[in-house]
Amino acid sequence: MLNLSSLVQKAQQLIDPTQGLNLSNSDKNPSKASLFQSQFRLSSSQNPLYEINAELTIPPPNATQGDRDSDRGYHYAGKLHLSEAYLCFSTTPSSFVRSANTATSSVFTGQTHGAGPSGNGFTFPLCAIRKVERLNSQSFQFALAITTWNSFLSVTGKENPPTDKKNLREQRITLHLADTRHACERFCDGLKKGLRAAVGNVGRLRKVVAECYSEHLLRPEEKKDASPPDAGLGMMFRYPGDPKKLRDRAKMRLWAEYLRDNGRNITIIRQPTFHKLIRVGLPNRLRGEIWEMTSGSIHLRLENPTLYADTLAKFAGKESLAIDEIEKDLNRSLPEYPGFQDEEGIGRLRRVLTAYSWINPDVGYCQAMNIVVAALLIYMSESQAFFLLSSLCERLVPGYYSTTMYGTLLDQKVFECLVERTMPILWEHLVKSDVQLSVVSLPWFLSLYINSMPLVFAFRVLDVFFVEGPKVLFQVGLAIMRINGEELLDAADDGTFISVLKSYFSRLDESAHPKSENPKLRAVTKFQELMVVAFKEFSQITHSTITDLRLRNKDAVLRNIESFTKRTAIRNLGPDSKLLSADEVGALYDRFYTLLYERQQRDLIIQEETRRRARDSRARAQDLFRGEGEGDHIVDKGRIALGPSTSMMDYNAFREFLASMSKWAVADTQLQAQAHTGNRKSDALLNPWGSGPEPADHEFMRRLFKSWDVGGTGELTLANVVSGLARIKGRRDIMGAMNYFFELYDDDSDGKVDREGILRISEALLFLSRRGLEGALSPSTSTPTSNGANSQGQPGTSETDLGGVSANERFLGSVSAFIRRCFEYADPDRPRTQDGQAGEEGGEEEREKAQADNSEAFAIGDDDDEDEDELDLLGPDSPPGSPKPAAKPSTTPALSTDGSARRVSRAQSEAANAALDPANPLHITLPTFRMVVLADELLEQFFESSFPTSFHIMEGLGSSAPPASSSLTTFSSINFGHRAAMPAIAPAAQGATRGLRGVLDNIVTDGMRVAAEVRKRMDEAQKELEKTALPGQKDEDDEDDADIGVEIGVRGGGAGSSTDPERRRVRSEDRDLLSGADAEAGATGSGSGSGSGREGKLVDIGPGMSDAGPSKGVVEFEG
């Protein structure tokens, strides 16, 4: 029940294609888990499992251990949260209510007034808790005393006897749980479980803490070792700024005191003083550690303390584009700082940037990261900087450094909005003077002011930024604008605008009120003024302001990026793309990326769904905490503007891609149709093809894929797709199209296509035409072939309809003829003499004749691997569970009829001759192929127009079929694919239009069957031949084969009776072959190959399709 609403939501998302491109739910309605994570700066592995109201009591600073007066000390009311590995307390009302959103969680800033999401309280890893005692308490049901490992970790047990209490301060806090007894018990149970699980992690904690300078700082003098933990390059190259002026010593004292009283690094308790101390600027040696704490990157480090070293080791010596880019910038990152004129600093910078580029290849390296990391490295160790960089890229400034930099652009937009909102006059002036604000402000944000302000001040901004979050960047930016407002109003162009701000930044250390009488006021620096304006005047700028504005502008920004990216991508496609129109390339681009995006979304949803289901079987206790929004954070993934997602199309995506624009690429059956027509709504979510039609999987498509995959990578780029299509659609010349087709089947590109290839080409032709032909087809042509077809058309059908029908019908004939002709004109691989005929005829004719014999022979006898091929033909290499052509069931049983066997033997006996040697390979060459194609008007038209037009790049299948956006019609189009071959069951019963289509579809199916049959016959003939080889009479072969086309085309029209008798006699052998095939396919097996036999088959197919019921439903949908 819990996840029903989310299922519906997701289902809607799948149905409504526009929604998929819209903002994700995660932004509008973040999940409890993500709110919890951002509130306590925890990684996504932490989920809020239990929460409870509680009161925190911190003993007064100088209380000794025995002093337990609970009225003294500090009390905070708030909420206690328990996640998998953390116990967190915050005084801000947590976001842990069902209706929670970011706004409610951050609007209330509690006693700290804007102290940001982390507020007052603590974030203890469970492994940092040494002991939990239950206290007796009158006022509360449950009171817990929690003792942490604080101060015990950096000393080893031996040299630290418990008696050494003087120097060790045990951190002990009391928590009064204020809830029902049951809730308290549940919480405590959870805590117990968590604590037990965390015991093993104390070692990790020790490792992490050892890198914290505070441990060294708080160590008693006599125990301080010579080498304190690495607190950045500053220890070697001095920290920027004058320590005296920065009052570093005083700050250090204050912090030492605070840390002593409230716990250090991982066990620190945040009280209001904590935030105040941060506002006045951190002392140099503690700066890195406190950044790490406030940003939450220390929790990342705790999770995997060796990740940095491991990453470096794992990728040692490897090369990448990012590394090249990093290398270029190493010498120009804060070059004015002495540490970065030295190999030591450069080396650290290189390692941190490189390691990060490996663990987050999507971001890799972005200019500006070098500056930020260089700044971090002045104050922290490499590994600390590495994890802080992760925090930055993933949480604090997401998307800033991504490959599209959408975060940067979005925040610029947000900043502009804020300026417009808070300083309308200045904004108007900017607009009027055509000054673009973001050209000025972008570097501020991107380099977190490090590149804009003198370092000492930039670090002050960072101090606050890490604890209070990205809103600080905006507040400072707005304050800069406000303070310089007057001067900016005088600036009328970019140049003046920039120089005003530049000079302001360079004077930040000067007095803000140099002319003031009041010496105190005179002492206030411009930077102090800036901080005051930023955090007082713009205190209304909260995290939720930013979130709202980001949300509101996100789409526009993403769209702009996408149109830019598209423009660039299309321009870079290369010369082939010029063959297509700009619109076509544009449409292809959209189609390509939309498809990849949708597939990615679908994958995620399917994964999510699978996981959800797997979880459903787990303990009920967890249910309570399963948020509806879980996994929403991933919904946006894959959108181009959000940075790199996949830009490669694998074969399955390719199938889907084709199916979105070509009728023939839609499968005949739908995956697990039965399962879906059952009614588990959620199953729709698991459909790998989403709401689109299931794509077919035919050998032709695989060949196409292979041919487009120029690099042989197994994946297509947009460029591959465009040049692939450009070759088919671009030139619009028949020669090109034929060459292309031929090359597809010329496996070893030796200019020859062998017997197997010929059959495969025919299969492909049938496959491509099975939904009817498109493009310019002449409805009535002048060749005798088609005339014949028309004249023999069924009288019952109207003339106009018949045009279309017969074109497709005729095409079957054309394909048949194609096979025959190919074999007829094929060249043997080893030329051989044919004594029998050589003597009888002379000159050219003789040669032709000889070849004809050959071809006949080959057409009947074939390789032994036919069985396999036959399977191919019938079920085009379908992997289990994928479409099966509807033709198969009805064909197979019919094969065994005696009649067919007899005919086979006759045909074979007629055909057999000396050339009938299965071991005798043959091939056609490109000129032969062209000749054979051009000999048939329909085939010619197919290559000239029908095949190229069948790719509907611009409009997709949406226009020919009902629009794909509505779920109903899409459904029906699936079903169209699914039932394509079967509506012939009873044409009359389904109304005229359906009937016609039924006939058509049927014909197509027949065509496929013919091809199948031809091969089967060959196979059988071959077997027969092995027993007896009879000489055949070959005299009629040299005559026109086109008639076969007629025969097939006319199937069902009583061909036998209406053709002129002589012709009939002459062609009897051919007809036997073909009609035999037909008859076998149909269950009647009337033996003679007469019209009636075929007629019967038409009707017979119906029963073959057992699931006629659903197909009627389809009709209704489509009507």
Next chain:
Amino acid sequence: MEGPGNAAPKPSSSVKLVLLGEAAVGKSSLVLRFVNNDFQENKEPTIGAAFLTQKCNLPTRTIKFEIWDTAGQERFASLAPMYYRNAQAALVVYDLTKPTSLVKAKHWVAELQRQASPGIVIALVGNKLDLTNDGGADAGADAGAAGDDEGAEGEGSGDARKIPTEEAQAYAEEEGLLFFETSAKTGHNVTDVFTAIANAIPETSLKSTRGPGGAAAAVGRGADEQRVNLSGQRDNAAKEGCAC
């Protein structure tokens, strides 16, 4: 006022110029050379874009270049429209020891021709001439013959040139671009580039003073509105987003 002082001051106009090109081809160095006649080996990479100005004295007028020096890293490309908006001139720079940089330069030229203000004057500049044997803009065809593959710079001989002058020249002529080979390190040809651009700016597109409602600006904005680019939509999008 700002003229030489004697006689009537020459008319002065400002020209917005944007530099585009692959990372580390020397865009910033070129500007630095032009503006400060200076060269720094380790130049801090440009974040977003740097803004500089420099005057260029022509016989008849003074041109004040407002130079936007953009970041070269690929991902910064999507910020570029913000900077070339309304630009009257562009310097598209490539590194003549690095074939891929010319490819990138061609992309920029195409982007500018389609997206920037109509009539923008574009100069194609091959930088780092100091790394080649020829100090001047001649010869080089022999060295460039094998320039297609991406080799290490200056293999063996001292000549690292990978792109023959002729090749780039031909392309520039085809596209109607000004063409120069320069060295920001030695200063060779640098001023010439800017002078040539100054001369090529059509009189009509020059505005004597930049200011509210300046004719050129208005034209530029009008043209922008019809395009979808990052900056052109600023006004509309901002209103849409912020009318609250």
